[in-house]
Amino acid sequence: MRSVAHAMTTLAMLALCGLEAAHAQVRAKAEVSCRPAEKLQYDCIIKLANSRTSEPLSGLTLMVGADMPSMPAAHNVRPVKATEEQDKGTYRARIALEMYGDWALRLELSGAVRDRVVKLLRFESDRVGEATPTQAPGRHRH
Amino acid sequence: MDDYLIGVLSNIGVISFVALSAYLLLLTGEISFGQQGFFAIGAYAAGIATALWGWSLTTALVWGAAVSGSAALLVGVPTLRLHGLYFAIATLAFAEMVRILFELFRYQISIDGELIGPNGTDGFRNIRYIFDHNIDAFQFLLLIYSLLAATMLAFMLLERSRLGVIFRMIGQDETLAELQGIPVARYRVLAAGIAGMLAGIGGGLYAHLTTYVEPRIFDIMLGVHSLAYGLIGGLGTALGPLLGVLIDIGLLESIRALAGYRMIIFGGLVAMLLIVRPRGLLDEVVVHKIGRGWRRVALWVRRSGLKPRANNARATGGPP
Numbered sequence: 001m002r003s004v005a006h007a008m009t010t011l012a013m014l015a016l017c018g019l020e021a022a023h024a025q026v027r028a029k030a031e032v033s034c035r036p037a038e039k040l041q042y043d044c045i046i047k048l049a050n051s052r053t054s055e056p057l058s059g060l061t062l063m064v065g066a067d068m069p070s071m072p073a074a075h076n077v078r079p080v081k082a083t084e085e086q087d088k089g090t091y092r093a094r095i096a097l098e099m100y101g102d103w104a105l106r107l108e109l110s111g112a113v114r115d116r117v118v119k120l121l122r123f124e125s126d127r128v129g130e131a132t133p134t135q136a137p138g139r140h141r142h
Numbered sequence: 143m144d145d146y147l148i149g150v151l152s153n154i155g156v157i158s159f160v161a162l163s164a165y166l167l168l169l170t171g172e173i174s175f176g177q178q179g180f181f182a183i184g185a186y187a188a189g190i191a192t193a194l195w196g197w198s199l200t201t202a203l204v205w206g207a208a209v210s211g212s213a214a215l216l217v218g219v220p221t222l223r224l225h226g227l228y229f230a231i232a233t234l235a236f237a238e239m240v241r242i243l244f245e246l247f248r249y250q251i252s253i254d255g256e257l258i259g260p261n262g263t264d265g266f267r268n269i270r271y272i273f274d275h276n277i278d279a280f281q282f283l284l285l286i287y288s289l290l291a292a293t294m295l296a297f298m299l300l301e302r303s304r305l306g307v308i309f310r311m312i313g314q315d316e317t318l319a320e321l322q323g324i325p326v327a328r329y330r331v332l333a334a335g336i337a338g339m340l341a342g343i344g345g346g347l348y349a350h351l352t353t354y355v356e357p358r359i360f361d362i363m364l365g366v367h368s369l370a371y372g373l374i375g376g377l378g379t380a381l382g383p384l385l386g387v388l389i390d391i392g393l394l395e396s397i398r399a400l401a402g403y404r405m406i407i408f409g410g411l412v413a414m415l416l417i418v419r420p421r422g423l424l425d426e427v428v429v430h431k432i433g434r435g436w437r438r439v440a441l442w443v444r445r446s447g448l449k450p451r452a453n454n455a456r457a458t459g460g461p462p
Contacts, residue, residue: 027256027268027270051256052254052255063145065146065149067352069356069358069359070358070361070363071363071405072153072157072348072359072364073156073157073391074363074367074390074391074404074405078146079145079146079149102358104354115270116270116273116353118267118352118353120265120356
């Protein structure tokens with residue numbers, strides 16, 4: 001049993017060591033605007049750009065998923081593939097959520113650029129707006 | 143493997159750490175609603191280490207575990223005299239305190255013209271280690287499960303060791319344990335420290351898996367779930383909390399038709415199991431029965447394996 005434990009610990013350490021080589025990557029930024037389509041379904045337009053040069057990022061595979069920050073790992077929506085529009089760096093996706101509320105939209109980029117951008121949005125039945133993070137103590141408005 | 147499946151399996155693996163952390167305290171007879179606080183400390187500490195200080199993932203995970211373990215020791219000492227409901231409330235208060243502190247915590251550094259770091263209620267984005275180091279989702283999944291396997295083996299060794307017996311003894315009857323000459327306080331603080339470290343490792347992995355954390359993630363919901371995993375899966379073995387996570391995230395994730403009702407089902411399941419099987423599905427009795435059955439099978443295999451050898455020995459004229 002002890003030798004198996006040592007072997008597993010070594011494996012875990014090797015797995016960690018194998019993940020250390022650094023590579024320079026292009027960082028992406030995104031502008032997301034969504035509007036309600038059907039019940040709990042939203043059409044989202046996503047504009048992707050290079051965060052340093054602001055050049056649009058086109059020709060990428062973009063998967064759009066979502067999870068609820070207030071319930072980590074409990075509600076995560078199966079990612080859908082976004083289709084690229086004619087405008088460079090503009091993508092469109094329809095996402096189906098499980099309930100209304102604040103969702104962290106996960107934009108997974110793959111292809112020439114591999115990155116993830118997270119956008120916090122509040123999805124309601126008639127509109128989509130900025131998420132409302134809990135107010136820190138001392139910052140409440142009276 | 144499907145990216146979505148990798149995502150669900152990664153979630154199961156990461157949440158298992160905080161479930162094991164709560165389970166360890168349950169072994170010593172303490173109910174903690176505050177393990178999400180150590181999960182949060184581990185997530186922020188490890189995230190800051192890689193995203194702001196440029197540390198390696200290994201060092202960051204160790205650092206996250208050390209910080210959360212130290213915090214757990216600090217909480218463990220003043221709560222030594224508390225038991226049952228009082229201990230549960232104290233741990234919950236600590237976790238809420240941590241969450242509120244992270245709502246106020248701002249520590250950002252400009253990296254490549256972009257401000258990166260914890261920004262209060264807006265959270266901590268761009269923990270991009272896995273992207274900067276070209277680690278794909280499957281590789282990270284392997285890392286999570288390698289660490290989880292090592293943790294499970296450590297638990298199995300612990301349960302066979304004197305320390306494991308002491309933890310269970312304290313959990314069963316603290317007074318009796320003290321009468322046996324066991325320094326209960328010292329062992330309870332030790333259990334709290336190890337549990338904090340485990341939650342910290344889970345938090346570090348979570349931060350790098352999702353690349354984004356915010357204080358809201360670490361609220362009471364996560365604490366209740368991590369405790370419920372052990373109570374559903376069973377307290378007889380460390381596999382119990384893993385079974386609980388698998389039921390919640392794995393099973394309930396697969397019946398998506400129920401969508402928003404999953405939490406109600408989960409709550410109902412916890413309530414039902416607490417009545418029918420108060421120590422979970424894999425409780426001590428079931429584990430003992432499985433162990434006995436396993437030993438019988440092993441014995442039968444050994445005996446049936448010996449027969450041909452004896453026959454061969456007779457056929458070759460050797461000793462019977």
